[in-house]
Amino acid sequence: MDLFSPHLLAESGINFSTLPSQLVNGLLLGSIYALIALGYTMVYGVLRLINFAHGEVFMLGAYTSLFVAWKQGFGQGVSPDQMPQGSWGLLIGMMIISMLVCAIIGVIIEFVAYRPMRNQSRIAALITAIGISLLLQYGGQLFLPAEPPPSISEKVLPDSIQGSYTMNLKKAPPQLVADLDAAKTKLQEIKDRLVERTTAMGISEFGLPDDDPDRVAKLETQDLVNRLNPQVEEQSIAIIVPKGQLVMFGTVVMLMGILWWLVMFTKTGRAMRAAAHDFESASLMGINVNRVVVITFIIGSALAGAGAMMNAVFIRTPLTPFYGFMPGVKAFVAAVLGGIGNIPGAVLGGLVMGIAESLIVWVGYSEYKDAIAFVILIVVLMFRPGGLLGSSKVEKV
Amino acid sequence: MQFEVMELMLNKKFSLFGIAAAAVLAISVGCKPTDEPTPDPDNGGNGNQSTAIVRPLPEAQGNTANGDxxxxxxxxxxxxxxxxxxxxxxxxxxxxxxxxxxxxxxxxxxxxxxxxxxxxxxxxxxxxxxxxxxxxxxxxxxxxxxxxxxxxxxxxxxxxxxxxxxxxxxxxxxxxxxxxxxxxYTDDLQGPVMATFAYNDLGLRNVAIVTDIKQPYSQGLTETFRKKFLALGGTIADEQNYNTKDTQFNAIIANLKETSPDGIFLSGYFNEVGPFVAQARAQGIDKSVPVMGGDGWDSAEILTSGGDAIVGGYFCNHYNNKExxxxxxxxxxxxxxxxxxxxxxxxxxxxxxxxxxxxxxxxxxxxxxxxxxxxxxxxxxxxxxxxxxxxxxxxxxxPLKRAIVVELRPEGQMFAKAYEGSDVVGDAE
The missing domain is CATH 3.40.50.2300 (Response regulator)
Incomplete structure (x- = not known):
């Protein structure tokens, strides 16, 4: 049986020709979950504390990027034609500033809220974390622009990462593709001509009489495109990835590489691992655990800042003070799924969740997209209470 | 072999969802007579003037103003x-x-x-x-x-x-x-207005519908659009759902693209529609596929979150400042x-x-x-x-209001076409 034959099992809403692109989508989505999950898992590893404010750090990172973009002339109310040219320098600047601000916020939260609670019962620290999270969400409503929810203009992207890459797994007959392209070009030409003609008159194309030659031609060409498009689609299988999201994926992999090096091959990393293994003993061995905790918060929050900046720039969701809530919850689930406290586990958990979400949409149950994360979590925890890669040592809480 | 397993899983899942669906259906049917007495299901109470609708009045007497x-x-x-x-x-x-x-x-x-x-x-x-x-x-x-x-x-x-x-x-x-x-106006007007516009003025025959299933507004609008579009002779290529506050739509878009619709109707609010359309364009659903929606799109912000991708989209609105x-x-x-x-x-x-x-x-x-x-x-x-x-x-x-279709241009909303209520409502039957 040809695995890629389209419309196989079509009655059940499953179409195998979209499977490759769904897997790629899942991978891209999962990489962001993984990046945020790292922040949860690192803090938990060292402090045995679930930092519920992590999602809010993510939110503040996104806002930081927004403010940098506004400062650079991509503000609200500026017409897209008057915006400056986007550049790599701007993107990198936005990311670094966002990471810095998030790192500072993370350290402040640790110093103000968590450090005084460190010797209290664990539940007290947990409640404090929830309190900080709510404080930032609702406090943010007072200070952050959220009505209407602002978003970062696509103009911040340099030309080289506009558009998308296409990887053809199966090509439609070249003649058909050429016909379709020609029809689309013609359609666009007619549209442009109509806009040009009517703008001067202060009306839209629909103000013209129905028998206007351009309008008739437009309907005919639209019809041609509509007939050719399904034929091409049916005979081709392609993975299309926006360039921005590829950059995002590359950056996530790079950041994870840096983190791996930091944790495994530096003195600080060794101190972190020691503190994670046994906080008390590490401090007895002369490790400055306060410094380790601060560094953990710096790294975790900076990763969230990077993720937030990329999410805000490449996905371009409008920002609100609750922007970090859902990604925060998903990433937390990813961290638990992979085994909280375990760094490769967080990455694996994030990827599993991203791919699971894509696949549940693929089979046609998009309304259960958010639920699938929890279903997987429950199933995994039933068989491996410590998570996929975590130790299954039963802990007395 | 692989497929057998998969089919088995599917069957299981289907039966599970089947039971759930049956339960939901049972509940909704059970509630219907008391909850939703529709005077005229075909035009949803927005009907012709010839049939005056008489509605019961509340028994409570409310308040009376006294003083100045x-x-x-x-x-x-x-x-x-x-x-x-x-x-x-x-x-x-x-x-x-x-x-x-x-x-x-x-x-x-x-x-x-x-x-x-x-x-x-x-x-x-x-x-x-x-x-x-x-x-x-x-x-x-x-x-x-x-x-x-x-x-x-x-x-x-x-x-x-x-x-x-x-x-x-x-x-x-x-x-x-x-x-x-x-x-x-009601969704009984704006759904049919957009369906008529899509079919007659844009020449679309096979459209996909994307609904925000957390919003009763979006679900209602989807329903009235679908009904009118089918009545006009069009077909529905695909229907996809998302939840309010979703940010990543790639998976839905990949499904949509495979059905190669002539146009896409998005009945949700601008917060999700903007990023959705931007991501759809980036995933290869190009501008030969127009996007349309209802008054939930009415915010200047949609032009930032949707960017260049949403320019050329159409939506239904109550009035226009330039009228x-x-x-x-x-x-x-x-x-x-x-x-x-x-x-x-x-x-x-x-x-x-x-x-x-x-x-x-x-x-x-x-x-x-x-x-x-x-x-x-x-x-x-x-x-x-x-x-x-x-x-x-x-x-x-x-009230039988007029509805206006506007086109999104980089500089804002451009009046495209006005529909009187009587133009579209009524001939849906």
Whole structure:
């Protein structure tokens, strides 16, 4: 049986020709979950504390990027034609500033809220974390622009990462593709001509009489495109990835590489691992655990800042003070799924969740997209209470 | 072999969902007679003038104004997700009250507007409405969203006060409640308007529909669009759902693309529609596939989040600032005088019209009591609102309004085509 034959099992809403692109989508989505999950898992590893404010750090990172973009002339109310040219320098600047601000916020939260609670019962620290999270969400409503929810203009992207890459797994007959392209070009030409003609008159194309030659031609060409498009689609299988999201994926992999090096091959990393293994003993061995905790918060929050900046720039969701809530919850689930406290586990958990979400949409149950994360979590925890890669040592809480 | 396993899994899943679906169906069918008595399912109460709709009146007697001032309540979302619309509706309402008090005839009572905050949440709106009725308002105005308005309607019915909805477009809100009215069109109009526009003016035959399943508004709009589009002879390529606040739509888009629709109808709000369209264009659904939507798109922000991708999209709106009507010009000049600029959303005009209509009814009512005002509202004919002329007599609370299709251009909304209510409603059967 040809695995890629389209419309196989079509009655059940499953179409195998979209499977490759769904897997790629899942991978891209999962990489962001993984990046945020790292922040949860690192803090938990060292402090045995679930930092519920992590999602809010993510939110503040996104806002930081927004403010940098506004400062650079991509503000609200500026017409897209008057915006400056986007550049790599701007993107990198936005990311670094966002990471810095998030790192500072993370350290402040640790110093103000968590450090005084460190010797209290664990539940007290947990409640404090929830309190900080709510404080930032609702406090943010007072200070952050959220009505209407602002978003970062696509103009911040340099030309080289506009558009998308296409990887053809199966090509439609070249003649058909050429016909379709020609029809689309013609359609666009007619549209442009109509806009040009009517703008001067202060009306839209629909103000013209129905028998206007351009309008008739437009309907005919639209019809041609509509007939050719399904034929091409049916005979081709392609993975299309926006360039921005590829950059995002590359950056996530790079950041994870840096983190791996930091944790495994530096003195600080060794101190972190020691503190994670046994906080008390590490401090007895002369490790400055306060410094380790601060560094953990710096790294975790900076990763969230990077993720937030990329999410805000490449996905371009409008920002609100609750922007970090859902990604925060998903990433937390990813961290638990992979085994909280375990760094490769967080990455694996994030990827599993991203791919699971894509696949549940693929089979046609998009309304259960958010639920699938929890279903997987429950199933995994039933068989491996410590998570996929975590130790299954039963802990007395 | 692999497939056998997969099919087995699918069967299992299907049976599970089948049971769930059956249960839901059973519940909804069970509720239907008491909950949703539709006078005429085919045109959802927005019907032809020839068949006057008679709705029952509430038993409770509401409030009666005494003294020199008459209190009117406004429920609006001062906070929360709907704030941009909420603030506009408040500003519009305040303009209407100021104007009414300035032009008051000798001996007429002063109008006092009391504003309650729904915080963009149905339950809080309900509480706020109950508080306002306790304070003695003779009538209520609000809200901009269908979900909150449905709750307001419940309270208004129990307590016997009239309710004029500002921007609630879901059809069933006015059904069988003789005290509930609205100044906006219903989804029975905007769905068919967009379907007609897509079929006749854009020449689309096979469209995909994307619904925000967390929003009753979006679901209702999807339904009316689908029905009209099928009635016109079109086909539905695919239907996909997402949840409010979703940010990543790649998976849905990959499914959509495979069905190669001629156009896409997105019935949700701009917060999700903007990124959705941007991601769809990036995934290879190019501009030869037009995107369309309802009045949930009405925000300048959609042009930032949607970017260049959404330019050329069409949506249905209540009125347009650039319309060449006297009422629009007067309203805009008053708005500019008081607040500066133009209203950011159409809820400014609709809030103005809703409160204006309520005040008009108070003036016309024989007694300054809720039942009498309900009667006056029901008998409204030819009220000249900013968003068009409003007739409510025998309409079941839903005025037959005109709807406007606008095109998104980089500089803002461009008027594309106007539809009179009678153009599209009615021939859906």
């Amino acid at each position: 001032t008459i209190k009117i309540g406004l429920i609006a979302s001062r906070n929360g997700d709907l704030r941009p619309w909420g603030i506009d509706s408040i500003n519009g309402a305040l303009l209407a009250v100021a104007e009414a008090n300035a032009n008051r005839a000798e001996g007429e009572a002063e109008i006092e507007l009391i504003i309650g905050d729904s915080n963009s949440k149905p339950e809080e709106g309900k509480n706020a409405a109950a508080n306002l009725i306790d304070e003695g308002v003779v009538g209520l105005v609000g809200e901009v969203s269908s979900g909150i308005t449905a709750q307001l309607a419940t309270v208004a019915w129990e307590r016997g006060v009239p309710l004029v909805a500002v921007g609630a477009t879901k059809p069933d809100i006015t059904h069988d409640r003789g005290n509930v009215f609205r100044v906006c 060449d009507r006297e009422a629009v010009k007067t309203f805009l000049s008053k708005w500019d005088e008081t607040y500066g600029g133009v209203p950011g959303t159409t809820m400014g005009a609709l809030g103005y019209d809703a409160v204006g209509l309520m005040i008009d009814a108070v003036r016309r009512a024989d007694e300054k009591s809720s039942p009498s005002i309900i009667d006056a509202l029901e008998n409204t004919t030819g009220y000249l609102g900013v968003s068009g002329t409003i007739d409510l007599k025998g309409m079941g609370g839903n």
